[in-house]
Amino acid sequence: MGKSGGMWMSFFRGRYLHSLDAKGRVAIPQRFREALGGGEEALRLVMTVDPEGCLVVYPEAVWRDLERKWESLPQMNDELKTYLRFMVGWASDGALDRQGRILVPPPLRDYAGLEHEVWFVGVLQNFEIWNGERLEKATGRDRVQSVTQKLSGLF
Amino acid sequence: MGKSGGMWMSFFRGRYLHSLDAKGRVAIPQRFREALGGGEEALRLVMTVDPEGCLVVYPEAVWRDLERKWESLPQMNDELKTYLRFMVGWASDGALDRQGRILVPPPLRDYAGLEHEVWFVGVLQNFEIWNGERLEKATGRDRVQSVTQKLSGLF
DNA sequence: TGATTCGTGGGGAAAAGTGGGGGAATGTGG
DNA sequence: CCACATTCCCCCACTTTTCCCCACGAATCA
Numbered sequence: 508m509g510k511s512g513g514m515w516m517s518f519f520r521g522r523y524l525h526s527l528d529a530k531g532r533v534a535i536p537q538r539f540r541e542a543l544g545g546g547e548e549a550l551r552l553v554m555t556v557d558p559e560g561c562l563v564v565y566p567e568a569v570w571r572d573l574e575r576k577w578e579s580l581p582q583m584n585d586e587l588k589t590y591l592r593f594m595v596g597w598a599s600d601g602a603l604d605r606q607g608r609i610l611v612p613p614p615l616r617d618y619a620g621l622e623h624e625v626w627f628v629g630v631l632q633n634f635e636i637w638n639g640e641r642l643e644k645a646t647g648r649d650r651v652q653s654v655t656q657k658l659s660g661l662f
Numbered sequence: 663m664g665k666s667g668g669m670w671m672s673f674f675r676g677r678y679l680h681s682l683d684a685k686g687r688v689a690i691p692q693r694f695r696e697a698l699g700g701g702e703e704a705l706r707l708v709m710t711v712d713p714e715g716c717l718v719v720y721p722e723a724v725w726r727d728l729e730r731k732w733e734s735l736p737q738m739n740d741e742l743k744t745y746l747r748f749m750v751g752w753a754s755d756g757a758l759d760r761q762g763r764i765l766v767p768p769p770l771r772d773y774a775g776l777e778h779e780v781w782f783v784g785v786l787q788n789f790e791i792w793n794g795e796r797l798e799k800a801t802g803r804d805r806v807q808s809v810t811q812k813l814s815g816l817f
Numbered sequence: 818t819g820a821t822t823c824g825t826g827g828g829g830a831a832a833a834g835t836g837g838g839g840g841a842a843t844g845t846g847g
Numbered sequence: 848c849c850a851c852a853t854t855c856c857c858c859c860a861c862t863t864t865t866c867c868c869c870a871c872g873a874a875t876c877a
Contacts, residue, residue: 518729520708520753522769526835530855534834559743604856607833628751630743631733635751648713651748654741655713661735661742681825685865689824759866761824768864 517542519629526623531616532608536627539634540607542566554615554636555598559645561628562611562619562636567600569632611636672697674784681778686771687763691782694789695762697721709770709791710753714800717766717774717791722755724787766791 523536535543543566544550553570557563565573577591599612611621620638628635628642637645644650678691690698690705698721699705708725712718720728732750735742754767766776775793783790783797792800799805 518750520750520755521767522751524769528836530837532835532856537833605858606835606856608835608856610855628747629753630746630750631729632737635747645744646748646751648715650744652713654744654748657741658745683826685827687825687866692823760868763824765865 518631519634521629523627525625527621527625532610533625534608535603549602551602553598553600555594556618560641562615563633565633673786674789676784678782680780682776682780686766688780689763690758705758708753708755710749711773715796717770718788720788
């Protein structure tokens, strides 16, 4: 609310530092909650891992599209099986509690090296949850500058 | 609003020294406000970071075009993911308050090393917010002269 | 010199994030 | 099938941040 009716926030943007409490819960940033589901219904999402060492969170609808795509692929080769074992095998679906928090299952917490402080990072269609040091390595200036070079043909 | 004489300034130009107050707010230079969004509606903008160490501010419309472009690219690309994590991951969207100010979120403040005094610099389609010393390093004469050499073929 | 605009500062209500107590649900071992 | 421990999720209370309002002072313009 407040933020005016402008309904253009359909993407996840920005970074937020939140804290994981002793019970393994974190509050989803309010801005992300808005992007998650709009309406009144309970916001459902799917959380899984990323090879870079963070967690990735998708709105349920977006995740379903991914699943449909995977399922409809022509042939199931070893690479695809490995990939699915990873993405789907780590996936955990859930809903926000009434305070807008999610519970991060212990295996995922371990995978991403999450302690007390965690960073939320929006990347358009989904968002990520990072351990601070890992995030810094992944988005350091040097890394970004070299990446920008390679991408410069694209835009 | 004031000097609505007639034509709009459609580009951002010039540099202005303003101050960030204790709550992290800065007034956008009046000239920039005019360029931002014409009409009477609340002026919306998106602020993110630049690898050179400053903040970049785009009018909402310009930013949306960027997002549309990014979104249409193949998403499995690691370089693109890194790039988005940087550009989108730092992005903060907001509107000016009634005094024409924006709130600079703490993470962005830290990234750009902004203390009390900050410089606004117009660069056509968008403008930047700098820490004074960094700006001086980035636009020192020696630096600019060498750059100008390399560019001389372009115009 | 009075009126208007622009930048700056601060008070205060509302919202967002954080932490903890306790009941329901789940699962495990007798 | 029944204790028992564990996990999960609700509610409430507290702190911090955000945002809306009003007000002052410097600069500008007639």
